[in-house]
Amino acid sequence: MDTTDLKLKQCFLAVDDHDKALYFYVEVLGLEIRNDVSYAGMRWLTVGSPLQPDVEVVLEPPGASPDISEADRDALARLLAKGLLRGVIFTTENCDALHARVREAGVEVLQEPMDQPYGVRDCAFRDPAGNLLRFMERSA
Structure with missing residues (x-):
């Protein structure tokens, strides 16, 4: 099997507030919005660097999978809150x-x-969100 055509497309970060995350990743870090779509009570929000048009960071709620139990979703939310x-x-x-620049934005x-x-x-x-x-x- 030839794997030379493999490239990273998306990585996922849990966020507890999409609007705060959007402000931070776009306004503070300078990433661009790739997708911001509501679907089935969820929000599909992706951002990425203009220098890497093929790579996206998906900002999703903790435990966004429809197959996760409510107890596991709550456990992930608690872990996120603790960083x-x-x-x-x-x-x-x-x-x-x-x-x-990031320090001026008041980030930890x-x-x-x-x-x-x-x-x-x-x-x-x-x-x-604590990520x-x-x-x-x-270095040169």
Whole structure:
């Protein structure tokens, strides 16, 4: 089987408030809206970088699957509120400038920009829902 044609299309982040998430990802980070559709009582919201037109971040409620139990959905919502669900890592050409912009928006800072021994400068924040977001700049 030839797998050279595989590419990432979507990744998923749980959010508890689509409007807060939309503001953060579009107005603060500068991503663009790809889809914002209501369907069957749900909201399909995707954002992405203009530099990566084929990759989308889906912002969905915790436990959005129709097959999940109410107890599991509640457990995921509690984990999200504690900031215990995984996040994503973005690359940037200027970690310090991005850090300043995100910090000015009042987002929770987890790590100030710092040089890492594995060849990147990075920083970390929590989005408004509590997801971990890291921003890394490759060292010269």
